Amino acid sequence: MYRFHPLESVVDERRRVRQQIREARRQLSQTQQQAASDNIVQRVADAAHLASASKVALYLANDGELNPQPLIDWYWANGTQVYLPVLHPFSSGNLLFLRYTPNTTMVENCFGISEPKLDIRLLESKSELDIIYTPLVAFDANGNRIGMGGGFYDRTLSPWRHGLGPRPVGLAHNCQQLPAIPTDHWDIPLPELLTPDQHWHFS
Numbered sequence: 651m652y653r654f655h656p657l658e659s660v661v662d663e664r665r666r667v668r669q670q671i672r673e674a675r676r677q678l679s680q681t682q683q684q685a686a687s688d689n690i691v692q693r694v695a696d697a698a699h700l701a702s703a704s705k706v707a708l709y710l711a712n713d714g715e716l717n718p719q720p721l722i723d724w725y726w727a728n729g730t731q732v733y734l735p736v737l738h739p740f741s742s743g744n745l746l747f748l749r750y751t752p753n754t755t756m757v758e759n760c761f762g763i764s765e766p767k768l769d770i771r772l773l774e775s776k777s778e779l780d781i782i783y784t785p786l787v788a789f790d791a792n793g794n795r796i797g798m799g800g801g802f803y804d805r806t807l808s809p810w811r812h813g814l815g816p817r818p819v820g821l822a823h824n825c826q827q828l829p830a831i832p833t834d835h836w837d838i839p840l841p842e843l844l845t846p847d848q849h850w851h852f853s
């Protein structure tokens with residue numbers, strides 16, 4: 651349940667909302683998760699600008715996130731190149747994007763999420779990606795998002811503030827929508843987001 655808490659700081663509110671929605675999404679059943687992932691494939695297949703992309707960044711689901719694996723399989727079957735985020739080895743808070751195929755050697759990062767083993771030959775320049783499918787914890791009807799709290803995607807998507815770089819497209823469960831999200835100046839609102847029930851285009 652969403653409750654209004656007057657006199658709460660933005661940071662506290664974001665932290666509380668993050669915990670609340672992460673818990674809600676972990677409660678989804680296997681059946682609900684599977685149905686949600688399948689719906690997303692259909693939504694992408696129905697949207698020409700998403701279906702026809704050449705290079706897309708996706709992610710591997712963690713902590714109840716909408717699982718994009720069926721979408722990854724669909725893109726592979728269509729010849730689209732798929733990339734995954736890799737924590738930058740020394741530029742902390744930043745992501746690299748490495749090519750992901752069924753044969754990619756994977757390692758676990760410090761958050762327990764699988765990522766391609768660092769190999770310069772698999773590295774793609776961010777500007778070459780058409781779409782970055784963006785994980786998130788919560789979103790609102792204006793495309794504002796709250797992530798896991800590391801600022802990784804805020805940094806990655808910062809050129810989008812000026813309409814530059816890959817187009818971010820959020821992926822989320824319906825239960826991750828909130829009436830309004832308190833924002834900070836570094837937050838990059840999403841132009842577009844897919845849930846199992848809706849294809850959002852934010853102005």
Ligand SMILES: Nc1nc2c(c(=O)[nH]1)N(C=O)[C@@H](CNc1ccc(C(=O)N[C@@H](CCC(=O)O)C(=O)O)cc1)CN2
Pocket residue numbers: 709710711712713715735737745760761763785786797798799800801802803
């Ligand atoms: N699937 C997925 N991959 C992703 C992200 C994401 O949100 N989802 N990221 C998007 O930024 C980056 C990783 N950021 C993350 C930030 C915090 C936690 C996390 O679970 N924090 C735990 C504490 C874990 C620990 O420190 O040991 C927590 O808050 O409970 C996970 C990923 C890159 N890869």
Ligand SMILES: Nc1ncnc2c1ncn2[C@@H]1O[C@H](COP(=O)(O)OP(=O)(O)OP(=O)(O)O)[C@@H](O)[C@H]1O
Pocket residue numbers: 785786795796797798799800801802803804805808834836837
């Ligand atoms: N473009 C940026 N440059 C430098 N620092 C940034 C940038 N964007 C965010 N940060 C820093 O990252 C921290 C986390 O930001 P925030 O809580 O908004 O992350 P988030 O959106 O929840 O996570 P993510 O983007 O990884 O999904 C903030 O303390 C902020 O100072």
